[in-house]
Amino acid sequence: MATVIGPRHPSDEDEAAEESPLPELADGHWMNRATEFAHTSFWAVARRLPALVREAVGLAWATSRRDTIASIGLNIAAGVLTTLGLLATTGVLRQLFAAGPTPDRIRAALPALLLAAAAVTMRGALTIAAGWAQARLIPQINYQVELRLFETTTAVELAAFDDAGFAEEMDRARDRGMEEAASIVDHTVNLVTGLVGVLATAAAVTVIQPVLLPCLLLAAVPEAATAVKMARRQYLALLAWITRRRRMYLLARLMADRHTAAEIRSYQMRDFLLAEYHRMMTVETRAQLRLARSQTVTRAIGLSVTGIAAFGVYAVLGGLLLGGVVALAAAATALLALQSARSSMRMAVFATNSLYEDALYFQDYRDFLDRARHRVPAGGTRPVDGFDRIDLDGVSLRYPDTETAAVDEVSLTVRRGEVIALVGENGSGKTTLAKLIAGLYRPTAGVIRWDGVDAAELDPRQTAAQVAVMSQDWWRFPFTARQNIRIGRHDRPADRPGPDVEDAARDAAAHDMISELPFGYDTLLDRQFKDGQDLSGGQWQRLVAARGLYRDARLLICDEPSAALDARAEHALFQHLRRHPDRAVVLITHRLANVRHADRIFVLDHGRIVQQGDHDELMAQEGLYRELFELQAAGYLAQAGEAGG
Numbered sequence: 146m147a148t149v150i151g152p153r154h155p156s157d158e159d160e161a162a163e164e165s166p167l168p169e170l171a172d173g174h175w176m177n178r179a180t181e182f183a184h185t186s187f188w189a190v191a192r193r194l195p196a197l198v199r200e201a202v203g204l205a206w207a208t209s210r211r212d213t214i215a216s217i218g219l220n221i222a223a224g225v226l227t228t229l230g231l232l233a234t235t236g237v238l239r240q241l242f243a244a245g246p247t248p249d250r251i252r253a254a255l256p257a258l259l260l261a262a263a264a265v266t267m268r269g270a271l272t273i274a275a276g277w278a279q280a281r282l283i284p285q286i287n288y289q290v291e292l293r294l295f296e297t298t299t300a301v302e303l304a305a306f307d308d309a310g311f312a313e314e315m316d317r318a319r320d321r322g323m324e325e326a327a328s329i330v331d332h333t334v335n336l337v338t339g340l341v342g343v344l345a346t347a348a349a350v351t352v353i354q355p356v357l358l359p360c361l362l363l364a365a366v367p368e369a370a371t372a373v374k375m376a377r378r379q380y381l382a383l384l385a386w387i388t389r390r391r392r393m394y395l396l397a398r399l400m401a402d403r404h405t406a407a408e409i410r411s412y413q414m415r416d417f418l419l420a421e422y423h424r425m426m427t428v429e430t431r432a433q434l435r436l437a438r439s440q441t442v443t444r445a446i447g448l449s450v451t452g453i454a455a456f457g458v459y460a461v462l463g464g465l466l467l468g469g470v471v472a473l474a475a476a477a478t479a480l481l482a483l484q485s486a487r488s489s490m491r492m493a494v495f496a497t498n499s500l501y502e503d504a505l506y507f508q509d510y511r512d513f514l515d516r517a518r519h520r521v522p523a524g525g526t527r528p529v530d531g532f533d534r535i536d537l538d539g540v541s542l543r544y545p546d547t548e549t550a551a552v553d554e555v556s557l558t559v560r561r562g563e564v565i566a567l568v569g570e571n572g573s574g575k576t577t578l579a580k581l582i583a584g585l586y587r588p589t590a591g592v593i594r595w596d597g598v599d600a601a602e603l604d605p606r607q608t609a610a611q612v613a614v615m616s617q618d619w620w621r622f623p624f625t626a627r628q629n630i631r632i633g634r635h636d637r638p639a640d641r642p643g644p645d646v647e648d649a650a651r652d653a654a655a656h657d658m659i660s661e662l663p664f665g666y667d668t669l670l671d672r673q674f675k676d677g678q679d680l681s682g683g684q685w686q687r688l689v690a691a692r693g694l695y696r697d698a699r700l701l702i703c704d705e706p707s708a709a710l711d712a713r714a715e716h717a718l719f720q721h722l723r724r725h726p727d728r729a730v731v732l733i734t735h736r737l738a739n740v741r742h743a744d745r746i747f748v749l750d751h752g753r754i755v756q757q758g759d760h761d762e763l764m765a766q767e768g769l770y771r772e773l774f775e776l777q778a779a780g781y782l783a784q785a786g787e788a789g790g
């Protein structure tokens with residue numbers, strides 16, 4: 146179905162668009178909401194306001210009661226002083242417009258004048274104090290909201306990140322929704338301030354002359370309607386922008402990133418990438434121009450209607466004055482009140498507009514948190530302190546939106562003190578199986594038991610503490626070399642035994658390499674920062690291995706731990722991955738020479754175990770293992786033969 150937000154291509158570019166090898170980003174389910182909001186009426190917006198205000202006040206209250214009370218309370222007090230100031234002003238005008246000699250009139254007006262001056266001064270002081278409290282709230286709220294988001298994103302199960310919708314929602318919550326919390330509170334306080342100002346003025350006008358009250362309302366309605374319309378349109382445009390922007394961002398990063406620079410040049414991808422970027426930017430720019438035009442038209446219509454309404458108000462006032470319904474002093478104060486009410490109303494309308502708009506984004510944040518909370522694994526409560534065996538019983542895992550299981554009814558046992566190896570061709574399910582054993586994924590079928598207890602009943606934190614994973618796709622953490630190793634077990638208490646950072650680095654053949662860095666272990670491993678350094682792929686892998694060894698866990702999972710290592714480093718690392726009575730090692734590697742000494746080898750094909758046994762047993766059988774091993778060995782033997790011959 147065509148939607149308003151996907152990239153739209155001009156007809157002459159359709160063909161090129163279809164040929165594009167870059168996948169189009171799919172519209173998320175949140176488009177339903179966008180359509181819903183597009184049809185939201187002004188009254189629906191108004192109806193949502195009390196709930197929004199309640200939410201904003203709740204948010205502020207939870208962050209700082211004192212500043213919340215101050216921001217709202219002081220603004221209300223300032224409103225009372227506005228009423229007082231206007232009433233005092235009428236008193237002044239009444240005295241000044243009265244009959245009699247000017248000095249006498251001025252003298253008579255003095256008390257009211259002093260009262261008006263005092264009210265204005267006090268009101269100014271209260272407004273400043275309220276502004277201070279309001280400004281104090283913002284950073285505190287930002288902190289709380291960000292914290293809540295990152296507490297959630299770091300707690301959700303790994304499987305959530307395989308869900309494309311989750312990634313999209315996370316982007317929206319983080320990029321926009323999160324920062325709107327503070328704005329919502331800010332706008333709510335402004336809304337309260339504006340409404341208090343309008344009410345204060347209305348109260349003064351009612352005391353002076355009640356028939357003037359409807360005039361106040363008449364002046365405000367068109368302004369409010371325009372603001373709401375513009376907010377809604379902007380929101381829809383932003384939804385479209387985020388989807389397109391993500392795609393452009395991917396392209397933009399490819400073209401301006403040091404990691405991709407070499408490949409882009411060697412494949413001469415420049416023209417291709419620029420053409421893709423141009424295609425996206427054309428769509429984006431057109432959308433932005435369309436929005437700017439429609440917003441300008443809406444604003445122009447809104448301002449015209451507002452002007453006509455103001456004219457009507459002045460005409461009514463003139464008529465009342467001529468008809469003798471209101472006195473001159475009251476009419477003059479009414480004009481002042483109108484000005485004051487209009488500026489308060491503008492503030493309230495602007496705040497409503499922004500509040501409504503920001504609330505839409507904040508809703509994304511809240512929706513994401515709600516959904517993400519359901520993806521935080523509950524886990525059990527049974528304590529874990531090591532294991533003798535981990536049994537997988539008919540375990541399967543199917544990734545979201547995939548037809549076949551990546552791991553299909555696998556049963557195996559990992560025993561303490563053993564080294565087991567998982568081998569198989571690319572995509573056969575080794576990494577997925579290793580992640581299941583590590584507890585990073587929960588099986589979609591079957592059971593994993595630690596010493597006979599279903600892993601789902603175990604305390605997940607304690608289970609995770611037993612496991613170290615040297616992952617195939619590690620991340621270059623922008624920390625120092627020491628921190629990069631220490632994060633393997635950053636919370637290890639001083640009295641708990643375990644290797645120190647340098648010992649772990651030595652075991653992973655990383656010590657000499659780190660010592661040669663400009664600041665040794667304290668060298669920052671990120672070129673984006675001053676004095677930062679980068680490492681080669683193999684050097685990084687040594688560091689990752691050092692981190693895994695530093696973690697000193699009972700279950701060590703090594704997924705291609707030596708893919709980027711030179712022969713010497715590989716040899717050194719495998720010396721330390723040998724049998725250890727307190728540890729089980731799960732080893733994944735395509736270099737089959739490294740699995741020869743494993744206690745048991747499991748051969749995977751399309752997610753299933755097709756062979757198992759030790760090296761000699763598997764070599765004695767016809768099968769995938771022997772085939773792969775001989776293919777690899779043949780290369781070495783041929784070279785050795787050539788060298789010898």
Ligand SMILES: Nc1ncnc2c1ncn2[C@@H]1O[C@H](COP(=O)(O)OP(=O)(O)OP(=O)(O)O)[C@@H](O)[C@H]1O
Nearest residue numbers: 307544547551569570571572573574575576577578
């Ligand atoms: N996050 C994911 N979402 C969807 N499918 C995935 C995901 N990760 C892996 N797969 C699919 O699951 C299957 C098994 O992948 P896995 O990474 O476990 O294989 P592997 O044996 O480790 O491969 P390799 O030797 O290339 O590392 C593959 O078909 C792969 O495309």
